[in-house]
Amino acid sequence: MRSVLWYKDITRRECCVIAKSTKDSFVLEMKCAVLGWQHHILQTRFELARKLYNTTLSYALKQYQLMIESKKYRKQLRLYRETKLKVERITHKEKIRLYKKEVDSYTKILNDIRQSYGLTEYGLHAFIKKYQQNVKKHIDSNTSQKIASTVWKAMKTVLFQGKKAHFKKYGSVTSLEGKTNKSGIRFKNNEIHWNGFVLPVLIRKKDLFIEESLACHKIKYCRLVKKVIRGKDTYYVQLVMDGIPLVKRVNSAGAFRHKKTPPNRVGMDIGTSTIAVSSETEVWIQPLAPKIPQMDKEKRRLLRKLDRSRRSNNPNNFHPDGTVKRGIQLTWTRSHHYLKALYQLKELYRKRSVYIKEQHSQIANRILSCGDEVYVETMNFKALAKRAKETKKNKKGKIQQKKRFGKSVGSYAPVMLVDIIHQKLTYIHNQIHKVNTRTFKASQYNHVTNSYQKKKLHQRWTWIENHLVQRDLYSAFLLMNSEMNLQEPNRELCKKTFEKFIELHDQQIERLKQKQVSLPSSIGMKRIS
Known part of the structure; x- marks a missing residue:
């Protein structure tokens, strides 16, 4: 664990991380018209995406464990740590300059070791490719690469911040996105096209903001989002647009909704x-x-109701004083009223x-x-x-x-x-x-x-x-x-x-x-x- 913390100090400054795009962008969100049989296909694809995520994360964590256990990595890390301490202790400017050069060289070696274990964004892209081929009917290559990029974000917290990465539970994947609007998940003619699957998009009539945004701005990529509304899965498409959003206007009159910001x-x-x-x-x-x-009043009422139901359906999981039993594996029974x-x-x-x-x-x-x-x-x-x-x-x-x-x-x-x-x-x-x-x-x-x-x-x-x-x-x-x-x-x-x-x-x-x-x-x- 100690070596991980020292590696965290290295990689914050020296690791090869792709910088986030600084270009202006905004999001248009619209509801999708999903039929019953289309719900089944979307649920299948979101579940396959979750499995791809967990498979890629499992591989990344195994490679990470192998890396921190390797003798070469530990040796270079020890040398880096000793040189870093010398820089902090001495005051001679010339020696500090020489030791800093050594620190940079050890940092480069450690980053090369990390890359050799495939712990990079493109390394995870290469790994997920062979698993994507098994489900290419549902998940395209661009979407799978974005899944791998999400795994890489989780691994960066493990590598550079000493935190933990967690696997996705069933139904916890709520969004999938592509890389461009030319392949994979695409928006075309007020429809979403994805691997032979066409999903109509509902656009309100005379919505000036959406009409003007689609006419004046380029679509970077599309994102499908799943939301649970009143107990049912509802799907939305988020169009990530290039540029600064237009000023919103009243649909009926065309006047601006808000006053112009004064220089005050x-x-x-x-x-x-x-x-x-x-x-x-x-x-x-x-x-x-x-x-x-x-x-908050309604929330307290529901929480009390859930607690009463939980205690009545699982009396053996509580001590006589009402506290939950600890140290043993408990099985919880949920009634239909509890789920409701x-x-x-x-x-x-x-x-x-x-x-x-x-x-x-x-x-x-x-x-x-x-x-x-x-x-x-x-x-x-x-x-x-x-x-x-x-x-x-x-x-x-x-x-x-x-x-x-x-x-x-x-x-x-x-x-x-x-x-x-x-x-x-x-x-x-x-x-x-x-x-x-x-x-x-x-x-x-x-x-x-x-x-x-x-x-x-x-x-x-x-x-x-x-x-x-x-x-x-x-x-x-x-x-x-x-x-x-x-x-x-x-x-x-x-x-x-x-x-x-x-x-x-x-x-x-x-x-x-x-x-x-x-x-x-x-x-x-x-x-x-």
Whole structure:
């Protein structure tokens, strides 16, 4: 295991990895009209693809094990490790230069050894070819090569990151794609052609975006995607198009759906469940996905139902205190009611995912209608989701819970929103600006007194020059007025725009009071009846 970690250090910099294409592209997704007999053929092909994947991964893992056990590899790895330590310990510049040359030579030898064992993308392409010939009636050569490329991505995590690669379970392969639109899986005349199999594609009438995209852009390749919707397999085709997507228009009138992005600054303070935005024209705060709590209630009900069914059908798998037996192989019996509830739970998760993505896209469009220069704090949401390490006690002497924001981060997916905004900005050749959280301290700074003051998490309001302002909205205001170095707020710019911010801030607070809806506690406003 130790040798693997040292090899990981080598290959991150020196391995021969094909770079990902940096050309602009976007995806058109359309539903396929699949008949009953066509469902059977597609299920057969997806299952054969899974077997090809597992066969190729099994070969790659065996070759990997043989490589790390070979004497030649271990010898070169030991020499590389010793030379690397010399580089870190000495200070003489000339010796460092010579040792670095030796490190490079050992790295090249180790990479040559890896290639000799077929642990490359093209090596896996060559291996899968002979197995593809057995199923060439269903799987073409381009699709099989893409399967091998997927295996290579999994092996890169094993080789270069020290992680594990997992085999695909039955029914877990949900997408297959080709390499070009000239052979294999092809889109032609509103149909999918694949090894003599023709699948009609459903295109809505007068859909300007799809019509213009197909007319103005070239299709790179096609991807077939399987989704389980309401317990049934539904197939979609994703056309990966070359270039930047066109601006969407209203199908009936032909007018643009969204306003043109103006060249203005926008500050965005994103939390685990809410978002606050400040710009020259708008100031607003809202939950990331308002209907998620209702879905969580339904999810808890289904989970309790599944747990009751599991315990009643498998009483011998539990101890008297209700815990699951460990250390022995257990057989679980699933009733028809259990499976029905399980499919309902999966459908709920699918709806949650679609709803969150839809809400995030709407928020992203609203933010970009305010400006194209978006500033946001660098947030480590993964760390926020983890449990606290320190054990603390409250005022009454009781131990506080170590839970933090894992549930909120998992439910509202704030990172997805940042990624969507970044993706939309790349279409106009721009990018999101991430300020340094440690030096900026947006939640502590006061631009009037030019001072920092720590606030507790429950303090959602703060006084700024005789004005009571919402904490998150003020943080967004400071982010909007960031210095170009992204390290601190621009105080002079804050003074110029503060009066307009207060006016828009008060209007937003008044609108929230008039809505008469329940708002998250993190906003700091109770329900107004």
